[in-house]
Amino acid sequence: MPSHRDLTFDNGFATLPDAFYSRVQATPVPDPYLVCHSPDALDLLGLDADAIRHPELIETLAGNRVLPGMEPVAALYAGHQFGHYVPQLGDGRAILLGEVRNAAGEGWEVQLKGAGRTPYSRGGDGRAVLRSSIREFLCSEAMHALGIPTTRALCIVGSDRPVYREDEETAALVTRLAPSFVRFGSFEVFYYRNQVEPIKHLADYVIVRYYPELAGLSDPYPEFLHHVALRTANLMAHWQAVGFSHGVMNTDNMSILGLTLDYGPFGFLDAFDPGYVCNHSDTGGRYAFDQQPDVAAWNITKLAQALVPLMSVETASQAINEYPQAFGKAYLERMAAKFGLPPGGDTSGLVMDALQLLAQNRVDYTIFLRRLCDFDSTIDASNTPLRDLFLDRAAFDAWAARYAAALRQLGFNDTTRGQAMRAVNPKYILRNHLAEIAIRRAADERDYGEVNRLHTLLTRPFDTQPEYEAYAAEPPDWARKIEVSCSS
Structure with missing residues (x-):
């Protein structure tokens, strides 16, 4: 090397x-x-x-x-x-x-x-x-x-x-x-200064380097905006499916390449809470977990506005109008895979009903999906480890019966389905309390062993790693007191 x-x-x-x-x-x-x-x-x-x-x-x-x-x-x-x-x-x-x-x-x-x-x-x-x-x-x-x-x-x-x-x-x-x-805000600064030439210069630079397939078009700017919108929709589908909350979705934190950018007060869902706000400074809940797809759409309109000097308002609007459909399709496909179901049809109802149950029972999102990989679809199955996550056992039983019937009707083999689900449902995520333990040891004792241990673990999030079983458990009670804000 x-x-x-x-x-x-x-x-x-x-x-x-x-x-x-x-x-x-x-x-x-x-x-x-x-x-x-x-x-x-x-x-x-x-x-x-x-x-x-x-x-x-x-x-x-x-x-x-x-x-x-x-x-x-x-x-x-x-x-x-x-x-x-x-x-x-x-x-x-x-x-x-x-x-x-x-x-x-x-x-x-x-x-x-x-x-x-x-x-x-x-x-x-x-x-x-x-x-x-x-x-x-x-x-x-x-x-x-x-x-x-x-x-x-x-x-x-x-x-x-x-x-x-x-x-x-x-x-x-x-x-x-x-x-x-380069960020959405890299274009906005020149739009609000009424400087058209830098907008065009930056757009040309980004297109040639990162969207070369568009460089030969006579008018590449609408397609550039369209591609950014689609990449952002895909990113939001990833975030929502894994239960990731960014915390500060300002337009200056939005990547022109559809990357997760600027990790500040982020958080992964523990108990499933659609309104989860990971940023202690976000008192109004603007960037709550369930608001992220809509916030991204709003941010894209601000990028489109900044690019209007390169196209008409109507063209810019058309370039981004596929975002809701693209997000919805990508999200439902990801969620169907996480539930071991084909996308579309009645299966989306099963998924959405499960999420509602998770929210009502404050069930840990990651643990639920990982245990669902081992779901037994036979008629007499109890699925006790999964059932025990719910306070309302009757509601779970009713949903589980529907889910089992759907799996049987589809003719899925439980073993094969479980293997596919474990490839998309992580066992390990970076929970706040795990990061906090590593931080405390590093800051107080100059012991970086836990940082490196966590890093090693999280590079294989889908693999069963028996020596790290404790890292897949629900957070301890003290973890609820952890507050993360925009402060560095």
Whole structure:
């Protein structure tokens, strides 16, 4: 495997005019050290574990040195935050170092989060703390293992430099990877400034690099918007099916590539609660779990508005009008697979009725679906482990009878069905209390063993791993007191 010195850096984003970014340098941290890394993400850059432990590369990923070819920049963007337009945001604590093209020809932008102040820090220190960095690292890689489009996390580099939030904490930097970090808000900032040329310039850049199949069209912009809407619909179907709540679905946190972007106050459902709000700061519940598909649709209208200088209002509206249908189709297909049923027809009613039962009985979403993989569809089956999850046993029995009848009518073999269901229903997710335990050990004892253990576990979320059985259990009572907000 090559060393970090063999990496060839470029920076396509930095070839855009200066209006799109500010050239910056990271603020060094003292005595950086490697906290954890993702071997799978290392593979994307063609590196191995020996390379990531090299002191020179650790210094680079701490923001203390720049490798040849890097052109560090902080991107400009704006966005609608909790429904209100904020005219200038930008990378306030993130710095794009450059882009690496791997042996497969894939381009991966390398970004440091927590690298210090930029012109967009708005009075902040530009730093990230260890706890939020651990959450982002673990969730980025866990989402990838679940098959959900996402930015990636290469590693966390720590430093004993103090960072002040509610209390004194230690600094950390996450190295993030993505084909692109361009957001909806990257277009909005120029729309609200009445600057048409940068909108066109950025759209052309994104189309040529990330939607090349559209580059030859005489008028590619409506199709570009259409493709973004469809990718976003697919992403929302993934989120809703797995029970993931993002927490801050501002337009500046929406990827132009349909990736899960910017892990802040996220959360996975424990007890099934459609109105679950994972962000303690979201007092109005704007970004509640069941609101995410509609919020994404609203965000897409804001992107369409920003692209109106490149097309008519009517054309923009037509370009995004398939979003509801695309989301609904993708979501129902995913849910049908999770229930071991074919999509469409009466099966969607079985799925929706089950979700209503889960909500009424506060049943753990992930555990229910995993136990459903072992459902016995014979007439005399008791399905006790699944039944015991419900307070209203009679209601479960009535649903289970319908479900069993449907499986028998379809002629499905329980063993084959169960195997297929276990491939789409994870046994392990990044529950808040698991992350909290790892964070406490890392912050209080400088023990990163639990972070690495969780990472290893979550790279195989669908596999039965007997040594980790406790990690698949329901959360303890104290976990209900965990609060996560936009604070870093």
